[in-house]
Structure formats: structure tokens, C-alpha cells
Amino acid sequence: MGAVARHLAAVPSVRFVATTAGRQNLLVTLWLRSAEEVHRLEAELAARHPAVLVQDRTIALRTAKRMGRIFDASGCGVASVPLAPWAEPTPR
Secondary structure, eight states: OHHHHHHHHTSTTEEEEEEOSSSSOEEEEEOOSSTHHHHHHHHHHHHHOTTOOOOOOOOOSOOSEETTEEEOTTSOEEEEOOOOTTSOOOOO
16 A cells, blocks of 8 residues: 555645555545546556545535635635634533
């Protein structure tokens, strides 16, 4: 699995690669401009690493918030939510 992880780590759209325990032992997070890019990447992966089998995928069409930035419908940052890692938890 190391060769596959190294290959994926070099792909520009890949943001996160991690090995996990179990039969499905690789987790990959990508940022893509279109859903079609998923198929292209999977075809390339299958050609270079025939033993790899994609078990599942999830596609998020829109990110509302990331790293303290709030995005509008077009994906532009419009506001921020300050990150306070040392703040006391809010009681429920």
C-alpha cells in the first residue's frame, strides 16, 4: 500500500492520504473541480496499481465552512468564524 499512498500523495488534487486498519486500508481526500475528475483519477489509479479496488466514495458538492471561513453559494469566502482552540466549551 505504500507505493499507492506515495503515488496519491504526488497528485495535486489529493489533500489527505492515510492508511487505516482493516480490509479498506486507505483513505484519500481530494479537492476536485468536477465529478468527472473522480473517474479520471480512478482510471489512472487502476492502470498504475491494478490490485487497488475502490470500495466507496463520497462526494460533497459544496463546502459551507472550512478552517474558520464561511463560503457563499459560489464558493467565495464571505465571513470568518474565529478559531479559539483554548476557549472553554460552551455548556449545553
